[in-house]
Amino acid sequence: MSSKIVIEDLDLYYGDFQALKKVNLDIQENEITAFIGPSGCGKSTTLKCINRMNDLIPNCKIEGNIIIDNENIYAKDYDVNTLRKRVGMVFQSPNPFPMSIYENMVYGPKTHGIKDRATLDEIVEKSLRGAAIWDEVKNNLKKNALSLSGGQQQRLCIARALSVEPDIILMDEPTSALDPISTGKIEDLVTELKKKYTIIMVTHNMQQASRISDKTAFFLTGEIIEYGDTFEMFSVPKDKRTEDYITGRFG
Numbered sequence: 001m002s003s004k005i006v007i008e009d010l011d012l013y014y015g016d017f018q019a020l021k022k023v024n025l026d027i028q029e030n031e032i033t034a035f036i037g038p039s040g041c042g043k044s045t046t047l048k049c050i051n052r053m054n055d056l057i058p059n060c061k062i063e064g065n066i067i068i069d070n071e072n073i074y075a076k077d078y079d080v081n082t083l084r085k086r087v088g089m090v091f092q093s094p095n096p097f098p099m100s101i102y103e104n105m106v107y108g109p110k111t112h113g114i115k116d117r118a119t120l121d122e123i124v125e126k127s128l129r130g131a132a133i134w135d136e137v138k139n140n141l142k143k144n145a146l147s148l149s150g151g152q153q154q155r156l157c158i159a160r161a162l163s164v165e166p167d168i169i170l171m172d173e174p175t176s177a178l179d180p181i182s183t184g185k186i187e188d189l190v191t192e193l194k195k196k197y198t199i200i201m202v203t204h205n206m207q208q209a210s211r212i213s214d215k216t217a218f219f220l221t222g223e224i225i226e227y228g229d230t231f232e233m234f235s236v237p238k239d240k241r242t243e244d245y246i247t248g249r250f251g
């Protein structure tokens with residue numbers, strides 16, 4: 001196992017408000033890392049720093065480093081377009097574009113300059129297969145993506161993230177809008193995907209974190225209180241605050 005992402009002393013301010021305080025994390029390749037913690041503690045903020053989505057927020061100031069594959073993504077000459085290709089993101093509510101399944105899938109690759117129809121067709125099939133939804137949609141690729149069920153839409157969004165061949169996938173509560181069956185399918189899919197990708201998932205569901213993640217980071221008011229092997233953290237938490245949170249005493 002090697003470090004895929006290293007976060008070093010990350011401080012983040014939204015105006016005068018400090019949302020992250022000296023966050024340090026060493027994230028391993030081909031593992032699922034869960035971010036847990038009560039609402040507003042900085043999980044999504046940390047996730048968005050990894051693909052520099054916070055760059056778009058006015059008054060957001062970031063200090064510290066994030067190193068991906070030994071490159072500092074906050075270095076002055078770092079190309080953000082390369083980063084967006086390397087890091088895919090899946091959001092809380094499925095958000096397919098209001099267009100056909102096929103068009104959803106080729107949107108990213110086309111943005112990155114791929115025009116050849118046969119290559120695009122190949123990417124569509126490979127990504128939909130990768131997200132375990134190919135068999136359900138292969139005969140209806142022209143159908144509007146919004147006509148799919150919520151669970152199918154979320155798998156389509158995962159397929160869309162895969163279409164630009166990233167190696168990191170960030171997921172911000174990807175199952176919170178889904179029923180238990182769709183949630184189970186996404187969890188199985190994510191477990192399968194970690195063979196090829198490095199995955200970070202924000203979740204409010206403690207069972208989900210303990211079921212599928214290898215490592216867990218527990219956040220509280222912008223700090224990481226505890227980070228380590230998920231099984232150990234859930235069986236013998238080192239910090240009383242972690243124990244209180246995972247046993248449902250607060251949050």
Ligand SMILES: Nc1ncnc2c1ncn2[C@@H]1O[C@H](COP(=O)(O)OP(=O)(O)OP(=O)(O)O)[C@@H](O)[C@H]1O
Nearest residue numbers: 014017019037038039040041042043044045046057
């Ligand atoms: N664009 C923004 N401008 C100002 N403050 C923000 C902004 N985004 C987030 N915050 C604040 O930063 C803190 C951390 O928010 P963040 O969304 O990272 O929390 P979270 O742990 O992901 O919460 P949740 O579980 O509710 O999604 C919160 O206090 C939030 O209000």
